[in-house]
Amino acid sequence: MKIKLLYFAKIKELVGKDSELIELPSDVLTLNQLKNYLISRGAPWHEIFSSQTVVRFALNQNLMNSDFNLEPNAEIAFLPPITGG
Amino acid sequence: MTVVVQTESFDLNNTLYQMKRNNSSIGAAVSFIGFVRDVVSKNETEELTSLFLEHYPGMTEKSLLAIENMARERWDLEDVFIVHRIGRLNLNDPIVGVIVLSKHRKNAFESCAFIMDYLKTEAPFWKKETTNQQSYWVDMIESDSIMKLRWEK
Numbered sequence: 001m002k003i004k005l006l007y008f009a010k011i012k013e014l015v016g017k018d019s020e021l022i023e024l025p026s027d028v029l030t031l032n033q034l035k036n037y038l039i040s041r042g043a044p045w046h047e048i049f050s051s052q053t054v055v056r057f058a059l060n061q062n063l064m065n066s067d068f069n070l071e072p073n074a075e076i077a078f079l080p081p082i083t084g085g
Numbered sequence: 086m087t088v089v090v091q092t093e094s095f096d097l098n099n100t101l102y103q104m105k106r107n108n109s110s111i112g113a114a115v116s117f118i119g120f121v122r123d124v125v126s127k128n129e130t131e132e133l134t135s136l137f138l139e140h141y142p143g144m145t146e147k148s149l150l151a152i153e154n155m156a157r158e159r160w161d162l163e164d165v166f167i168v169h170r171i172g173r174l175n176l177n178d179p180i181v182g183v184i185v186l187s188k189h190r191k192n193a194f195e196s197c198a199f200i201m202d203y204l205k206t207e208a209p210f211w212k213k214e215t216t217n218q219q220s221y222w223v224d225m226i227e228s229d230s231i232m233k234l235r236w237e238k
Contacts, residue, residue: 081225082211083211
């Protein structure tokens, strides 16, 4: 399936872009599997997930608190620690 | 019921009196303004020169409305206004403003603090600080998560 990934703040700088559309292998069906898939693509993903750079995830603009199933055309955002206000 | 994300500055007093107009049920107004201050989060010896605020367009507005709705479910409120700035800000600039109008002061005081505690931990904004020496994204602020916990029973 194809999904859209959005990157913000420090993650955007590490990845070098603010979003991308990616076609996932058929065995990538959950957020955790997506993380492992990205790590397997190499730098900078290992650093992003092993440090506290990404701390939360949003699926279609809703904050998610645990692993979730991916769906075709989903918008998935990787969020650094929130520091507004 | 209004949430605004903008690059421009804001005047809460003007907004507050416009919201108060024609509503004689309102007996209390509480407002909060957060400003850019001189101390940086990482290193107290460096001086902040400017701040950059990034957000997640679409989700930010949804998240601020959700916070307002949570406050309205908890307290009887007449009206709420939330404004948050994005982009480049300078020392002493206002960053965030909240107005809560209610019949009595208790609801307005409590819900204004509640809205700020949730905004700090749930609304997708990110601060990048620039000092006279370097620029960096601000790390998680532990005390903000603790402040939010006081509302969770």
